[in-house]
Amino acid sequence: MTAVPALYPCAVAHARTGPRRYVLRHRTYLWLVDPDRLPALPRPLRALARFDPRDHFTGDRPSIRAGLDDFLAARGVSLDGGRVLMLTHARVFGYVFNPLTLYWCLGRDGEPRCVVAEVHNTYGGRHAYLLTPDATGSARTEKEFYVSPFFPVDGHYRMRLPRPGERLDLTVHLDRQGGRAFTATVRGHRREATASALLRQALRHPWSTLALSAAIRAHGIRLYLRGLPVQPRPDNHRTPEKAT
Template identity: 80%
Template sequence: MSAVPARAVPADAVPALYPCTITHVRTAPRRYVLRHRTYLWLVDPDRPPRLPRPLRPLARFDPRDHFTGDRPSIRAALDAFLAERGVRLDGGRVLMLTHGRVLGYVFNPLTLYWCHGPDGDLRCVVAEVHNTYGGRHAYLLRPDEAGRADTDKRFYVSPFFPVDGRYRMRLPPPGRHLDLAVHLDRGEGRALTATVSGTRRPATPAALLRLALRHPWAPLVAAAAIRFHGIRLYLRGLPVQPRPDDHRTPENVT
């Protein structure tokens, strides 16, 4: 699919905070629902948030946490990833939806990058997935006008699903509201649906402090919740799928 026009988020709307609800509905082999409240950042990686010194431990965006982890900036890592796949942004703007490091810890199950050309048109979306084993994988997506894209699953995420099936995603650029969905389809039908919904808030120091107090150490809580629910599923008899050897360390392939 070719790049499609997309309404640009106004420059004064970034950085932004999205208090949100993340929902996972597992439909096979057994129905199970997980809901988690947290908050996400929408940032321009070329212009990360400038916070007062006392609040900086609550939001740090470190290039070591993304892609190969060895580039001087997140934008440089993204540009290198795209260049290897024949995509150039020619200096266009990027919007990144992610968790920041909180008190030195971060866990990002999914980081999204909406990548624009210099004319403001959306050229692609990159979906960077992290698992709880320290691995990472990035998918290059070409959404249609409704923000829909699909791709084969190529990365081990849940211990209860093998590396097969196909993702169908709805990833419209964030506006006042955040409304994202990821479906995993396997041979027997839809196996999993994950949604993210929230409403934008200005990224003021007061707003960040309120969210940090409401959701203390948010990335750590998210990682703990995933492990807790994984244990519950295991105790309910779901079989664990072996993890491929090449999915045991950080990766950056499509």
């Protein structure tokens, strides 16, 4: 298994195929961590990476792992204390925006049990999908959450989410009636999560999470000005999913 914590400098690309073709590209970096053993950074670097339970699942659990376990338990899944790998953005200077956080969940025996894909939109909402990928890391799920203002809540996702190793190589397709509407990719290479490596990434991508959020909003404004119609938001688009 890949050693954690690790940093993944990466390139993110979003490609829309209709009704108007448009491509967004952005460079950033992600963390791969074990939520049970989060990085202990030197005090001067703590503002550059903080992992806060409020940013995940219902936001009211004492830890990220507790939030994940509650989500799984509500769906009849137990890891029996097995390990989890989490790919995410950390808070930088107190701010975070996580379009997609992934959790590779293993059983006590070390075998894969499931993957959880937690999606955040720019309106303050979040929603998690429980996935059971095949041997290639591929899974399919119906779209259930409002993300882009230019797509309604319909269609299904096809995701390829192999566990990160030396390379990070993720793909998410949105298929709607009539064909593929959207593809997102994340490509990167592993770096040891040393203090010097984190400083290099922070200098290359200042306030990386705010920059990502701003880039997504700026591209949304461009699409709107090009005449792409905005889809109405459902009433629950801001509400984190509660465990039952």
